[in-house]
Amino acid sequence: MPPDILGATVDPTGTNVGPIIAISTEGSTAGQQTDPAVAACGTTGRWLVAWLDTRNQGTTGFDVYAQQVAYVGPGSSRWGPTVPVGAFTGEAGPPAIDWGPVDGGDGEFLVVWIEWQTYDTAYARRVEPDSNLVGDPIVVCDTSAIKSSPAVAYAPTSSDWWVAWESG
């Protein structure tokens, strides 16, 4: 069986683990879903899970998709649509993700990944807490160095994102 993305809530003491749910539901019908990353929205309480996806391997190769999950107490369930965060014709690498209160409302998630086209490019994509994608993917770094292992965090004091990756 090709890999899918599963998840579960775990309470702070680790004594109560919620039911395991399917976050990607393509299973054996549409490629492989691997390498998940997750962040929580500080206002809605929902999580956004992003992963590497080969559902369109014949056309766009490795892509990054994302799906929100809501707490339903106890446990969790899928919320809203699965969205294509990065679906270029090149090969995407595993994503990283964080959430920040960037707009004074429900904030935004930022998903980052490395994309191989003719060389490696570090990309970021803004995702709103209703799963809308904001604008086009943002080019963070397009030098010709080999890149991998992106990471991202939000800094509330400066209202900036910090993106890091392995280079060379």
Ligand SMILES: [Ca+2]
């Ligand atoms: Ca792709």
